[in-house]
Amino acid sequence: MINLKINGFEVQVEQGATILQAAEKIGIKIPTFCYDDRFKPHGSCRICVVEVEGARSLMTACCIPASDGMVVQTESEAVVEARKEILDLILANHPLDCLTCEQAGRCTLQDLCYQYDMEETSYDGKRKSYEKDVSNEFYTADQTKCILCGKCVYMCSQVQNTDALCFVDRGFETHIGTPFEQGIAESTCVSCGNCVSVCPVGALMPKRREKYRYWEVDKVQTTCSYCGVGCQMELLVKDNKIMEVLPVKGHCNEGLLCVKGRFSFDFVSHPDRLKKPLIRKNGELQEATWDEAYDVIVNKIKEVKDHDGPDAVAAFSSARGLTEDNYLMTKMMRAVIGTNNVDHCARL
Amino acid sequence: MELYRSHVLVCGGTGCVSSDAFKIIDLFEKELEKHGLEKEVKVVQTGCFGLCEAGPIVIVYPEGSFYSQVKLDDVTRITEEHLMKGRIVQDLIYKEPGKKEASDSINNMGFYKKQQRVALRNCGVINPEILEEYIAYDGYAALAKVLTEMSPEEVVETVKASGLRGRGGGGFPTGLKWEFTSKAEGDIKYVACNADEGDPGAFMDRSVLEGDPHALVESMAIAGYAVGAEYGFVYVRAEYPIAVKRLQIAIDQARENGLLGEDIFGSGFNFDMEIREGAGAFVCGEETALIKSIEGGRGMPKVRPPFPAQKGIFDKPTLLNNVETFANIPQIILKGADWFAGIGTEKSKGTKVFALGGKINNTGLLEIPMGTTLRETIFEVGGGIPNGKAFKAVQTGGPSGGCIPDAHLDTPIDFDNLISLGSMMGSGGMIVMDEDNCMVDVARFFLDFTEEESCGKCTPCREGTKRMHELLDKITEGKGTQQDVDKLESLAKTIKSASLCGLGQTAPNPVLSTIKYFRNEYEAHVNDKKCPAGVCQALLQFLVIPEKCKKCGICAAKCPVDCISGVKGKEVYLIDQEECIKCGACLEACPFDAIKKG
């Protein structure tokens, strides 16, 4: 175990824990843009710099391991000065269109500028400007807004392992692109949207079906309804409608989703959804009330049972329904109708 | 081997090659054949002699006659006079600056006298493409000694005891690096050589690769034995074709002769190596970026720890030194740690190679003992400032070094002194500036480079160098204010302390040092809107001195934009400052020095 002092508070952590993790342990928040515990430490953005007694220069809390006897200041004058300068530099090269930016409310840059009272940049130099890549069906990439934290690149290469995104060019010209700058549609991108989920600013944004603000939505955590992995996710709901799906770090998905879970939720609010029971009357399926429908079904069940016995009724249950749904379906068949003729498509 | 009475050494370094060295060699061979001397006189292509100023260079032994700026036509004369009749062609012999008569022999030239060549000892002496010549100068004796008489631990100890420090810039004790790597856990380990010399004007590594490639092969094998590695990588920039070619030849020769490969000198030790060519990104000189590049990735620096000694190439423990560092190793092994530790200062042992450039007479490569003062280096070895101009500053350590003023010229050169002066040793660039240099402009020039070469990974370096550059532009264009200077200073400090790698942490040095030592020049720019050195176009002013003006009108006639008015013979001429484009044509034209620049 390692003992160190952060802002005067003693804290004990495992060998190898970073200063950031040590601070988190005692509830001290150190700002980050580029940090994600799923990546190899890369310390790009430098916003997490802290002052370590005896160190030649400031140190990045996200990748420097805590060492015994370390004395750390996370908000000292030097630190705040450096953070403000870094924010100043980022703002100098970032469009200040927060009024219309869809990331507003979920933007780390916005939050930190608020925290450190950075109203505007003190520079009036060159700003980058790139054409927005809208070639992907589900998200857009606007390098003009990118702060080059590198999260998308590392997400794609180290966690999702699709290697579609990379750094292009050097110095001030550096930007995120795809190999040979062919555009996302032409790349190996599988539209998982995991890069979008980690973008701290509005550079990578989902293509929205309709307008909403992040502070307008309710968040409901649930389990994905596609394959059997059981990814955890958050449904962002506005006006009784799903606006967006965001990944949640669950047991099995480590905060990842695939194209289906992340972007294919339109079916829920699709106009073709069945809204009333239908009964076939002289060859046509026609709308009916629940009572009518239930009567038809119940009478049919009775009739068949009386005439041919319970085993003349069969049911296909659903591998897509709830556990509870399946339980009552099997109970209905076994306990109430009296047959074991229940199966589902596990085999298909 | 044939016996010759005379050797003609022709410099085959990149500098001289670009000025016809190869043609000169061919011509010498033709001429000698013509006179039936090919059996008596041998033409040898060597590495760089260092004094590139004087290239192409030809040295004739045994006399040691130093012919400079040799042209093709001179070859015939040298052959017929010197080689046939033994009459040295005096008018082609190099004359040192400030000396009347030519120096009789290379051994008596001031440029070489103060030098002590350890890393460069074979450069300009042997033919780098002939293994035997290297061996003749004790080549591979050190490897033989190490493999047959010493344990790996003893080798590490020797290097530690020598006090050698990394010549790539950091100045980290080499012996410690070797020790860390040898102690690191790992079945496979690597030795790597950083030959990605990025500093503009610096070419000491190139010179060793071109002039003495076997020295690198030998030392890397020694290092491999010491740290327990069986394979080495040399990372050379592709812009060094001759270096790559000669190093490859050396590697092949070493293999053919069993100096690389299995069971070297019957010791059971195996070692082999390969060249990896880099695309010439400055940042790839940074060790973690270099490793990424060797692995085939984008050259971007990585956070340390872990250090290469723990997790380097392909996450295996890796010993990484630069060319000059390695070039010292065989001598240390042969002559002993004490001999090496006897050279230099308390904390910086041995010699250091510098690439001397800028406003200096002896532009070129020189190797001097640590502790030599800047003054000695510039005025004795370097031959002083040309055209009697006054010295203003010397910038050491490449584009991210600081500018040191006259007041500190008597500082003995070593790692720590240079840092305390706000500069650094770097890989040994040394650029001299005289009174005609504007220090603000100089800072701008270097920022131009570092901004371009920033890898773009971390915010302070990527965005900050750009902004520093823009502020310097503003100031040199006369649009700057005192606030800009202050902003520049605080920004520079943040970049220095918050950047990820050495590039960003040092990039502000030119700015900080010039502000520190030449603040007055900055103030002149922002307050009086003047460029004291008269470099910054926007701040220049050409004025007619009335009392000197003879009303001849020549200036008006020469002015390309007709902004000079006056009446010939009647009234003094006047320059319209609004219109003037500061081309200086009038100044040159005026026969009476009646126009001044200010």
Added chain:
Amino acid sequence: MKTIAELEAIRKKAQDDVKLRSGSGDVRVVVGMATCGIAAGARPVMMAMIDEINKRNLQNVTVTQTGCIGACRLEPMLEVYEGEDKTTYVKLTPELARQIVAEHLVNGRVLKGQTIGVFEKEEA
């Protein structure tokens, strides 16, 4: 390479070749190689000299050439410099050159018969 002996062998051989680059040895042999000397046969004399010196593997002897020494009638001639002392040999042949190496350079015995003094006396 499997033994140090192999390396040593190569080194010895190679050193002979490059030795003259190591600048002036303590003993310098200067051969007159102006038109007169060459006409009189100085070149074979010089080559014999060099050859003999290398055969006997004499270190610290440098053979250089010079222009007309000034007594053209006595060519081919050469001068042996040892520190301050200078011995001038004249009317040489390749054989004599080899003798000079054997007697003078090795055993330190000057070949009285061939020195310029002797000839000048004869002429007087």
Added chain:
Amino acid sequence: MTNSIADIQTADTMFITGSNTTENHPVIGAQLKRAVKAGKKLIVADPREIEMAEYADVFLKIKPGTSVALHNAMMNVILEEGLEDKAYIQNTTEGFDELKKVVEKYTPEYVADICEVDAEDIRKAARLYGEAGTATIIYCMGITQHVTGTESVMTLSNLAMLTGNLGKAGGGVNPLRGQNNVQGACDMGALPNVFTGYQPVTNEAIVKKFEDAWGVKLSDKPGLTITDTVKAIEEDRVKMLYVFGENPMISDPDTKHVEKALKKAFVVVQDLFLTETAELADVVLPAAAYAEKDGTFVNTERRVQRVRKAVDAPGEAKPDWVIFMEIMNRLGYEKQYKDAEEVFEEIRQVTPQYAGISYERLETKGIAWPCPTEEHPGTPILHIGKPARGAGLFKAIEFVESEELGDPEYPLVLTTGRILYQYHTRSMTGKTEGINKIAPESYIEMNPELAKKKGIKDGDVVKVKSRRGEVQIKAKVTDRVEENVLFIPFHWSEGANVLTNGEVFDQFSKIPGLKVTGINVEKLA
């Protein structure tokens, strides 16, 4: 799965067979790729050169339907080279000698011809698996959807037991579940032969237990599987069919048969949309989607996780369990449930594996069953120590060539599967514009050589015939498949299941042999 998703990434060697992981379980695929990048060894066996193959140390491009032979050959090599775990075999298994006898003749050379792969590669694979400290097996429908599916799975557990890779971290035999709650449906006894928690309907004590719990008399006669049911309808043994959230018209083999059956019986369909199946129904009931109800799903690693209501169901649509409850009530079974949690509480009572799981515990994180008590942390890895049934039983299995093949009229092999962008019968993914732009229509993958022979170019519409029927779809010319093998995704109505065989089944699991169908292809004149 015997082991957890997190756990399989810790194996020294992963053997992925019959699973196109990166397309069908993308998030697991990503994690496995990362494991390989980190130095884990990977063996992939598949008829198609799937993405995972690019990461494999050994890729065995086997002929469809030959896994049993391959697995036997791997065991043959393991025994040949003494790589088996003798202690494990001694202490925890039965039937080893018989296995040994059977696999003897499955030498790599012999099997190389059956699977159409290189014998050396089989050896390499066997060594990678056998020499590894821990080795895990990951499989999917590519193994099960065969006439010999269950046997093929048995050969996999033989392989795992032979090398002592069962019941330990980083080992195991891990089927990846295709749908969000297959596991839950099975756990709930949505199978003709078991109650919840796999308690057999044929066991007197069990039947008694449920009779007491439910307060009614129960049948102890195993019911009909889906495929049996279709037959039974044709033979008038079944008159009424209740279809809950399924679309057999597309997902089931030999859809022409299915259609006949659905038209014949009285059919109730309960779904989100008017599916191809619903269109043939007599009554259609509108159900609530996952985002419109509370409950649980059980994922492929047996982890029970919460599903939560985010929006209201459209119109009069109701949660499925409510519908079943209301029908039960109308049939005179009075039990009422006020919410899904109350249903779950009853599940706990009758299902030992679920006894310790409650909504309260699930609020913060999912729990993997078996979880017998409230204090029990759950069981991410099964069979620790020894297999659940006591001693692990080796089942020696012989390879049999699929009957689908060898018919000169249908000389080519068709195999089926899913693609990344579409899901099952597209009733959900088909509603997303972007998805349909990327994956708009059905197609058939064929090898360039075959295409050349047949004069077919990439993008041509071709006619694909089997004994069951024919489809006309676009050709995608690619060397992902071998010359005599073709692939059609089953998502589309004009897809694979028009051609697949609905009559021959796996003798144990009754799974149809979807992955091997004899077909012929020709260019559309």
